[in-house]
Amino acid sequence: xxDDKRTYTISxxxxxxxxxxxxxxxxxxxxxxxxxxxxxxxxxxKAVASCAKLFKVEGGWTGSN
Numbered sequence: 577x578x579d580d581k582r583t584y585t586i587s588x589x590x591x592x593x594x595x596x597x598x599x600x601x602x603x604x605x606x607x608x609x610x611x612x613x614x615x616x617x618x619x620x621x622k623a624v625a626s627c628a629k630l631f632k633v634e635g636g637w638t639g640s641n
Contacts, residue, residue: 582606583604584606584613
C-alpha cells in the first residue's frame with residue numbers, strides 16, 4: 577500500500593451556461609489515499625448513473641484527459 581495521497585477536483589460544466597451561475601462549478605476533496613479515492617470515484621459514478629436513470633436521460637463516464 578502506498579502512502580501517496582492526492583487531491584481530487586470534481587468539475588461540472590454547463591452547456592449552455594445558465595445566467596447567474598456561469599458555465600461551470602468545481603469542488604475539491606483531499607488529500608485522499610488510493611483506497612479513499614477508489615470509494616470517491618465509485619460514489620461519483622453511482623450518483624451520475626442514479627440521476628441519469630431518475631431523469632430518464634443518458635449519463636455516464638465519458639473518458640479521461
